[in-house]
Amino acid sequence: MSYLRPQITAMTGYVPGEQPRDQKLIKLNTNENPFPCSPGVQAAIGDACQQGLQKYPDPTALAFRVRAAELLREELPEIDADWILCGNGSDDILTILTRAFVAAGDVVRFANPSYVLYRTLAAIQGAECDVVNFQADWSLGPGFSRRQERLRLTYLANPNSPSGTVIPPAEVAALAIALPCPLVVDEAYADFAETNCLALVAQDEKVVVSRTLSKSYALAGLRFGFLVAQPQIVRELAKVKDSYNCDALSIAGATAALEDRQWFEQTRSILLATRARLYEQLQQLGFQCVPSQANFIWCQHPEHESEGLYQALKQQGILVRYMNYPDWDDGLRITVGTDEQIDAFLAVLAGLL
Numbered sequence: 001m002s003y004l005r006p007q008i009t010a011m012t013g014y015v016p017g018e019q020p021r022d023q024k025l026i027k028l029n030t031n032e033n034p035f036p037c038s039p040g041v042q043a044a045i046g047d048a049c050q051q052g053l054q055k056y057p058d059p060t061a062l063a064f065r066v067r068a069a070e071l072l073r074e075e076l077p078e079i080d081a082d083w084i085l086c087g088n089g090s091d092d093i094l095t096i097l098t099r100a101f102v103a104a105g106d107v108v109r110f111a112n113p114s115y116v117l118y119r120t121l122a123a124i125q126g127a128e129c130d131v132v133n134f135q136a137d138w139s140l141g142p143g144f145s146r147r148q149e150r151l152r153l154t155y156l157a158n159p160n161s162p163s164g165t166v167i168p169p170a171e172v173a174a175l176a177i178a179l180p181c182p183l184v185v186d187e188a189y190a191d192f193a194e195t196n197c198l199a200l201v202a203q204d205e206k207v208v209v210s211r212t213l214s215k216s217y218a219l220a221g222l223r224f225g226f227l228v229a230q231p232q233i234v235r236e237l238a239k240v241k242d243s244y245n246c247d248a249l250s251i252a253g254a255t256a257a258l259e260d261r262q263w264f265e266q267t268r269s270i271l272l273a274t275r276a277r278l279y280e281q282l283q284q285l286g287f288q289c290v291p292s293q294a295n296f297i298w299c300q301h302p303e304h305e306s307e308g309l310y311q312a313l314k315q316q317g318i319l320v321r322y323m324n325y326p327d328w329d330d331g332l333r334i335t336v337g338t339d340e341q342i343d344a345f346l347a348v349l350a351g352l353l
């Protein structure tokens, strides 16, 4: 097909984690929340349906932004609705940011191993990637803050996937100052972490924080994410998004999700307790694990191939994520499921060792 831009034919395209429809599978491969979302979400979506869908949705999802600003004001006192831009999942947010800041021939920077979508977004723009490997202890080396000709955007997943590790906010602040370009702090998992970088947004207009309702609010199927940046940045980014990038049902559902603090706190504390238990048990089975501040754990076994374990688990109805990154050891990323799911996983795993 010769009509396409050469960058498109040359790229492979992002491959999301498997989404098998087999309901019996225990699915610990894409960091979904194992709990059903707050009942308030379904009620709000039902109400929105009742009102009919013949009208276009609010193009800026104001109701959500007002509620989110109230909630985040505790950590970022300056925030208001005009500091927030909503998206069709945070992948849409990352797309908007990349389209706004990066042209063909520009350079984007991200760490390895990390979220693989950054490379895809760069490829669509025809940009080059400056991929900086993490240090062995999952800290960022000096290469990550280096100034570079045509460097236009840096992405940092924090907590990182697949490691679940966090770069402390003070280090991220220093990084933003050192970089000659905006820094996207992708906080898809921040609700499971002890710290986050929200406060940095007020200190430095180069810092953009991205969040999602897919993980901590159990709404991966709804598709709702947002970014927090200074208003003069949000205004420009709004020009790049699709006019109606969030639909009426997702705006209603996402806004209702924020309301139910009890659901959020309860499910979060269960998942953190299960994460601690999973970590302990994996170690007892001889795995090398990285302490995680997200809803998954990255691990390897010194005597068993990760890919073989992945296959054997799958045969017994348990799906985890096998990851094989360039210049890095491969491994397994295990999503924190319910206690029952994790018990079943551990029982099968123990039988394979």
Ligand SMILES: *Cc1c(COP(=O)(O)O)cnc(C)c1O
Pocket (backbone or CB within 6 Å): 031, 088, 089, 090, 091, 092, 115, 157, 161, 186, 188, 211, 212, 213, 214, 220, 223, 224, 225
């Ligand atoms: C899951 C994930 C996202 C995207 O989530 P959406 O479902 O598109 O909101 C973004 N970044 C990282 C690192 C993720 O793991």
